[in-house]
Amino acid sequence: MSSESVRSPLRVVVLSVGDEILGGDILDTNARGLVQRVSARGMRCVAMACAGDTLASVEQAVRRALSDGELVLITGGLGPTRDDLTREGVAAAFELELEEHPEFLESAQGGNKKLSAGGRRQAWFPMGAQILPNAQGTAPGFVLRRERADEGESAGRGESVARGASAEHGARGGVTQRVACFPGPPNELWPMCEAWLDAEFGAVPAVGAGAMQPELRLRCCGVSESVVGELLADLMDTSDPACRVGITVSRGLLTVSVRGSDADAMGIAQRTARERLGAAVYGDGDALLPEVVVQLLTERGERVALAESCTGGLLAGAITDVAGSSAVFEQGFVTYSNAAKVEHLGVPQALLDAHGAVSEEVAAAMATGVRERTGADYGLSVTGIAGPGGGSAEKPVGTVCFGMATRDSVHTRRVAWGGDRVTVRLRSVQLALDLLRRELQGVGAG
16 A cells, blocks of 8 residues: 555545536436545545546546646546547546557457447557456546646656556655546446555555544534524634534535544534534434434324325325334325315315415414324424415415424414425425424424
C-alpha cells in the first residue's frame, strides 16, 4: 500500500461521463457509490461533475478535476460506440497519444465471430496507462498517474508513469495524481473499482483513532431547515474535519448528519443536536417515518384508520409498505368527492357547505368519522388542494388540513405548502405520519 494512503484526507473528484446523465434520463447512482467507497477509506470527495459525450467536454472536465484533486475517479464512456470518448478525452488532458494493446483484442470481441471497429476501440488506451481487466464485460478500465508540483504545476507527458502504487511526495515537493477510469455498467464497475482501490490503498480499514467514523444521523420532521440551522449553528463548523454537522431536507423530512474522524466529538455533537431538536427527532440512522409509526403502534397494540382526499391513498401506501403493518392498519378511505365524505365518513353536508372540504372542521369530522366507523384506536385524515388548479385567495394551492382523532379527543392542523402537486402530496403524507407519531409518543404537535 502506498505511503500516501495514510495522508488525511486524500482529495477526490468523481466524474461521470454521459449525455444520458446530463439530460436527466438516468439517476447517477455510480457517483454516489464511488463517494461512499472512497469515504470509507478516509478520503474526502471535494467535487462531483458530469461530462457530456464529446471530446472537448471530457477533456475539459478532466483538466478541471486534476486542478482540484489528487485522485480522479471516472465512470462511463469506455464502450465501443463513437460517443464513448473517455479514453480520448483523458489522453488529451494528459497530452498523450492512444496506443493499441493487442492482448485485449480478444476480450473486446465479446464473443462475436468478427471484431468490429467499435470493439477494436476498446483495446486502445493512453500511452503508459495501467490497464484494468474487465472480467464482467468487454471494456477494460485504465489508470494514469503523474507528478504535480505543490504550486499546481503539472508534469508534462514525459512524467506520466504506468506502474507502481507509489504516491509519495516528489523530491521537489510534488504529489502523485491518479486518474482511474471504469466502465459505467454497475456489474462491471464495482468489481473493477473495488479491486483497484484495495490494491492501491489497501482494504477498507477498521474504524480507529484518526480514521473516518461511520456517519451519525438524526431524522426529523415537523421543523423547518431555518429553525434547525439556528438551533445547531454553533455545531456547524465546516472547517473542522474531525466533526462536521450538516443538514439536508427532502419533502418535509430533515436529516442532521454528523461526519468526521473524532468519534467522541461526533457523539457529543449528535447528543447535543438531539437535545435541542427534542420532539422533532423521530429516529436515528436510516430510520424511515412509516417504520417508526408502525413500530410504535405495534408496541402499543393499537390500530389506525385513514381518511384521505388530496393524497389519494399515498398515506395508506406508505404505511402498508412496511412489513408487519397488517397488525396495526385497520382500513383506509379515499374520499375524494364531497359526496364520498358524507356517505362513507359521515361528514355533515352542512359542515361542507359552511367551511368547504379543505378546512380544519371537515378534517376533524373525517378523522372522527373514520375512527368511529372502523373501531380503530386512531383516525387520521388529510384534505387539501394539491394543484395546480383549485386554489383561491382564501385557500391557495398547497393548503392542506389534517385531523387526528383518538377515543378522547380530536385536534387539527392547517399548513400552506409551496411546490408542485407531487411535492404537496408527499409532504402531506410525511406530516400526517408525523402527527400520528407525536400522538403515539405523547410529545404534542410540531
